[in-house]
Amino acid sequence: MQQIQLxxxxxxxxxxxxxxxxxxxxxxxQRPLVLVVPGGGYTHVxxxxxxxxxxxxxxxxxxxxxxxLIVAMQVMGGAMGNMVCVNNIVxxxxxxxxxxxxxxxxxxxxxxxLIYAVLTILILGGMIMAGIDPAAALH
Numbered sequence: 001m002q003q004i005q006l007x008x009x010x011x012x013x014x015x016x017x018x019x020x021x022x023x024x025x026x027x028x029x030q031r032p033l034v035l036v037v038p039g040g041g042y043t044h045v046x047x048x049x050x051x052x053x054x055x056x057x058x059x060x061x062x063x064x065x066x067x068x069l070i071v072a073m074q075v076m077g078g079a080m081g082n083m084v085c086v087n088n089i090v091x092x093x094x095x096x097x098x099x100x101x102x103x104x105x106x107x108x109x110x111x112x113x114l115i116y117a118v119l120t121i122l123i124l125g126g127m128i129m130a131g132i133d134p135a136a137a138l139h
Contacts (some may be wrong), residue, residue, distance in 0.1 A: 066133035069124050076120045083113045 002018040053071060060070035082088055087101050089109075098105075128132075 068135045
C-alpha cells in the first residue's frame with residue numbers, strides 16, 4: 001500500500017492510502033475513489049474495515065442501489081454484532097467488576113438486538129424497496 005501525506009492549509013494532514021490489488025480479487029483492476037471521513041483520529045488503516053465498506057459502496061452504485069442506505073445497513077449490522085459480541089461483553093464485565101455475569105448480559109441483549117434488526121430491516125429495507133435515495137437530495 002502506498003501512502004501519500006498532504007499537509008492542509010491551516011493545519012492538519014490528509015493521508016491518502018493507495019491500496020495494491022487484492023489477492024482475493026485478482027480480476028478487479030480498477031476501483032472507484034471512495035473518500036471515507038471518519039471522526040476521531042486513526043493511526044492505521046485496517047484492511048478489514050476500509051475495503052469492505054468501500055467495496056459495498058461500489059457494489060451498490062454498480063447495482064443501482066442507494067449506496068448510502070446499503071452502507072447504513074452495514075453499519076447497523078456491525079452495531080448489532082457488537083451488542084452480542086462475546087469479546088466485548090467479557091471486556092465490559094471485567095472492566096466493571098461484574099465477571100461471571102457474561103451469559104446473563106448476552107441473553108439480556110438478544111431481544112433488543114432482534115428489535116434493532118427488525119427496525120433496521122423495516123426502515124432501511126423499506127426505503128430501498130421504495131426507491132428512496134437520500135444521496136439524490138445532495139446532488
